[in-house]
Amino acid sequence: MVEQQYPEVLTIAGSDSGGGAGIQADIKTMQACHVYSSSILVAITAQNTLDVQAVLPMPIKMINAQFASIYADFDIKAAKTGMLADSQHVRCVVKNIKQYHITPLIVDPVMVAKGGTRLLTQEAIETIIQDLIPLADIVTPNLPEAEAITNMRIISKADFETAAKKIAAMGAKNVIIKGGHGQGKTVSDYVLLADGHDFWLSGDRYDTKRKHGTGDTLSSAITSALAKGYSIEKAIRFGKKFVDMAIKKGIVVGHGHGPLNHWAMQGDHDEI
Numbered sequence: 001m002v003e004q005q006y007p008e009v010l011t012i013a014g015s016d017s018g019g020g021a022g023i024q025a026d027i028k029t030m031q032a033c034h035v036y037s038s039s040i041l042v043a044i045t046a047q048n049t050l051d052v053q054a055v056l057p058m059p060i061k062m063i064n065a066q067f068a069s070i071y072a073d074f075d076i077k078a079a080k081t082g083m084l085a086d087s088q089h090v091r092c093v094v095k096n097i098k099q100y101h102i103t104p105l106i107v108d109p110v111m112v113a114k115g116g117t118r119l120l121t122q123e124a125i126e127t128i129i130q131d132l133i134p135l136a137d138i139v140t141p142n143l144p145e146a147e148a149i150t151n152m153r154i155i156s157k158a159d160f161e162t163a164a165k166k167i168a169a170m171g172a173k174n175v176i177i178k179g180g181h182g183q184g185k186t187v188s189d190y191v192l193l194a195d196g197h198d199f200w201l202s203g204d205r206y207d208t209k210r211k212h213g214t215g216d217t218l219s220s221a222i223t224s225a226l227a228k229g230y231s232i233e234k235a236i237r238f239g240k241k242f243v244d245m246a247i248k249k250g251i252v253v254g255h256g257h258g259p260l261n262h263w264a265m266q267g268d269h270d271e272i
């Protein structure tokens with residue numbers, strides 16, 4: 001008999017019944033990155049690749065109970081947040097993050113699903129800014145999320161840099177503004193690190209509608225890499241490579257915004 005230990009990680013997010021985004025994308029990514037994933041469900045969605053058909057936020061008591069269960073038993077090396085539904089649920093998650101001193105923490109401020117359904121109420125954006133972003137080691141907004149958080153339009157490279165500085169001033173240590181919602185042959189994410197060092201992560205923009213769960217996959221790969229002891233910069237670079245491969249080597253599932261291929265880096269033993 002052989003026993004092995006893997007770094008333990010946690011995702012605090014919503015369930016996607018279609019398996020492409022949310023908790024399911026997180027767990028698949030973490031598994032592929034060879035870390036052990038635990039999960040706290042904040043909301044359940046009835047969802048497929050076409051749209052979100054229904055949303056049910058979990059009772060607050062049940063969220064507190066999940067945190068208590070996890071932290072009574074596991075040695076969580078890194079955690080991430082995803083869909084948090086509304087202000088009350090953001091505040092509940094914040095309370096638990098403080099209570100259990102959860103760090104490093106990656107905050108993916110999920111607001112709207114690819115199909116257009118809101119996954120966070122408008123008023124909760126302010127709660128995320130006030131209460132959650134200051135706790136983030138890394139915050140990973142996409143373009144519309146970064147615009148909502150900073151209340152500015154982001155078009156030019158200079159706009160990305162200004163917006164990232166604004167988010168850093170809100171208390172996030174490191175900021176990634178993802179460029180997936182932009183235009184052009186390449187897709188570029190802008191990274192501003194805590195020490196002021198900044199860089200762009202650019203790659204081919206794949207012409208595909210199979211991009212459901214790209215943000216969840218990126219933030220989960222980064223969380224996994226941090227749990228394995230990578231530096232912030234190395235973890236971010238690894239995350240980008242993981243999501244790039246997972247989009248590039250697509251799989252055929254569903255009739256709409258299809259999921260990614262979380263097996264894409266399997267066998268890449270240098271990286272994983």
Ligand SMILES: Nc1ncnc2c1ncn2[C@@H]1O[C@H](COP(=O)(O)OP(=O)(O)O)[C@@H](O)[C@H]1O
Nearest residue numbers: 142178179180181187204205206214215218243
């Ligand atoms: N068409 C694409 N081709 C290659 N990479 C992409 C594409 N769309 C998004 N990405 C990458 O996927 C990650 C998530 O980006 P984005 O889609 O903007 O986030 P979200 O899923 O939160 O909306 C980023 O690293 C981005 O560069």
Ligand SMILES: Cc1ncc(COP(=O)(O)O)c(N)n1
Nearest residue numbers: 014015021022113114212213
């Ligand atoms: C439960 C849940 N969490 C997150 C997303 C965002 O993923 P995407 O932007 O790819 O739709 C989603 N659709 N559902």
